[in-house]
Amino acid sequence: MSEIRIDSIAKSFDRTPILKDISLQIEEGEFVAVLGPSGCGKTTLLRCLAGFETLDAGQIEIGGQTVSGPSRHVPPEKHNIGVVFQNYALWPHMNVAQNVAYGLKIAGLAKKDRAARVAHVLDLVELGGFADRRPADLSGGQRQCVALARGLAMESRVVLLDEPLANLDVHLRGALEEEFAAFHARSGATMFYITHDQAEALALADRVAVMNHGRILQFDRPEALFRQPTCETVAGFIGEGRVLEA
Numbered sequence: 069m070s071e072i073r074i075d076s077i078a079k080s081f082d083r084t085p086i087l088k089d090i091s092l093q094i095e096e097g098e099f100v101a102v103l104g105p106s107g108c109g110k111t112t113l114l115r116c117l118a119g120f121e122t123l124d125a126g127q128i129e130i131g132g133q134t135v136s137g138p139s140r141h142v143p144p145e146k147h148n149i150g151v152v153f154q155n156y157a158l159w160p161h162m163n164v165a166q167n168v169a170y171g172l173k174i175a176g177l178a179k180k181d182r183a184a185r186v187a188h189v190l191d192l193v194e195l196g197g198f199a200d201r202r203p204a205d206l207s208g209g210q211r212q213c214v215a216l217a218r219g220l221a222m223e224s225r226v227v228l229l230d231e232p233l234a235n236l237d238v239h240l241r242g243a244l245e246e247e248f249a250a251f252h253a254r255s256g257a258t259m260f261y262i263t264h265d266q267a268e269a270l271a272l273a274d275r276v277a278v279m280n281h282g283r284i285l286q287f288d289r290p291e292a293l294f295r296q297p298t299c300e301t302v303a304g305f306i307g308e309g310r311v312l313e314a
């Protein structure tokens with residue numbers, strides 16, 4: 069059970085409202101992209117889903133369980149959710165393989181299975197030869213790939229990804245986009261995928277949530293966003309189209 073229900077949530081920082089009355093219902097196994105400009109609240113929304121932030125109002129249910137709400141907050145380590153952070157959040161004192169294996173170890177996977185799983189995901193992101201390196205000795209793109217490998221290694225029923233391809237070159241982006249699609253098809257995981265990149269969102273997602281200033285403007289299938297944008301902002305944001313008076 070991995071459907072996600074976000075019900076009228078609100079979140080402020082220092083009395084500045086960042087998320088304003090956000091509701092989304094995501095089906096089990098759905099691939100949802102969240103698309104919106106910088107600062108609109110995408111990472112904050114992901115952090116609320118993962119349990120890193122408490123809510124000011126509303127509630128979040130994952131797989132039928134309330135994970136965050138007025139009287140309940142499940143901390144991140146109690147969720148079985150894979151997260152790929154925008155800032156990578158790698159352990160500096162651990163090498164690449166240890167970083168990827170850490171969550172598997174906490175989850176109680178046997179050592180032999182851990183090693184096989186780590187080797188597999190590092191190959192996926194083309195870092196098979198970097199298992200012994202420390203994060204400090206990697207490029208930004210390589211660090212991003214380690215964060216990605218770590219998120220996928222958990223094989224969770226729900227995977228949250230915060231701009232996982234933003235710092236990669238075109239070659240690796242294309243390859244990993246395909247890998248996400250394959251991972252999704254294979255695992256049936258519910259995917260919540262934040263991006264700035266419209267093409268990426270439209271290519272990968274079953275539905276796209278277009279976000280601006282802490283609100284969801286429209287949550288719909290890619291073709292519906294093109295054909296029936298519900299407001300001018302969405303129309304302007306998708307397809308860089310031109311709005312004509314009619």
Ligand SMILES: Nc1ncnc2c1ncn2[C@@H]1O[C@H](COP(=O)(O)OP(=O)(O)OP(=O)(O)O)[C@@H](O)[C@H]1O
Pocket residue numbers: 081082086104105106107108109110111112113154264
């Ligand atoms: N812990 C915090 N304390 C205070 N303000 C915060 C905090 N976290 C985020 N904010 C503010 O909330 C707003 C939304 O930030 P958020 O990181 O969610 O944006 P975003 O949509 O992910 O942007 P980007 O695309 O640049 O990553 C920003 O104005 C940011 O400064």
Ligand SMILES: [Mg+2]
Pocket residue numbers: 110111112154230
């Ligand atoms: Mg962000």
